[in-house]
Amino acid sequence: MQNQPYYRPLRESDFYADKRSERPLIQGTVARGHLNADTYFYTGKIGSNDGDYMPFPLTPEVMARGQQRFNIYCAPCHSELGDGNGMIVQRGYKRPPSYHIDRLRRAPLGYFFDVMTNGFGAMPDYAEQVTPADRWAIAAYIRALQLSQHASASGVPAGQQIASTPPPGVIVTPPYDTQGATTAASTPHSDKAAAATGGEKKQ
Numbered sequence: 001m002q003n004q005p006y007y008r009p010l011r012e013s014d015f016y017a018d019k020r021s022e023r024p025l026i027q028g029t030v031a032r033g034h035l036n037a038d039t040y041f042y043t044g045k046i047g048s049n050d051g052d053y054m055p056f057p058l059t060p061e062v063m064a065r066g067q068q069r070f071n072i073y074c075a076p077c078h079s080e081l082g083d084g085n086g087m088i089v090q091r092g093y094k095r096p097p098s099y100h101i102d103r104l105r106r107a108p109l110g111y112f113f114d115v116m117t118n119g120f121g122a123m124p125d126y127a128e129q130v131t132p133a134d135r136w137a138i139a140a141y142i143r144a145l146q147l148s149q150h151a152s153a154s155g156v157p158a159g160q161q162i163a164s165t166p167p168p169g170v171i172v173t174p175p176y177d178t179q180g181a182t183t184a185a186s187t188p189h190s191d192k193a194a195a196a197t198g199g200e201k202k203q
């Protein structure tokens, strides 16, 4: 027991034909906790097509997490707005397309997951830095960014429209001065003062 033969890690061996004491894994071996049986969650694909739904419920917490991760990992190039004008791009890195172009607005959620997982062209992948759950959260946040730039009044829930004209029959006295110079002359910052310094008329 005390003096058993053993191999130091990665030592050569004469016992095996390939001379390796470290034996290769048997094909199909799955490390404990890495079965990744939920294919959609780990690839964003259904068969070979990108899926267009979240693999878990989208809550405000998930959206907040997506925003935070996006601003850390993606905004340096894509900008916080997603228009592709991030600081690294302003310093000379290849400019990514804006998320607000039609092609990317139509791209399914799984496509964004896939770009983060495998990279795209000049863009490196973020599989090491961003967990699968966070990649989904970011994908959802990108969709929210896209919607924010193409919002229409019909997307606003009823009762939240901001009226810009008073209802009929209501006479509104504007709180701002529509008389111009008459009252301006009595205030310290008058037109006279502006004229004296050759400055522009105050708006």
Ligand code: HEC
Binding pocket: 070, 073, 074, 075, 076, 077, 078, 088, 093, 094, 095, 096, 097, 112, 115, 116, 120, 121, 122, 123, 124, 126, 130, 138
């Ligand atoms: C270091 C800069 C950089 C960072 C950081 C970065 N990207 Fe990109 N991204 C690019 C560039 C450059 C392209 C364009 C690549 C090309 O066309 O060769 C691109 C393209 C894309 C595209 C569009 C692919 C297409 O079909 O045109 C998506 C979507 C995308 N990135 C998502 C992300 C997400 C999500 C993150 C954060 C996890 C991220 N990127 C982080 C540089 C970056």
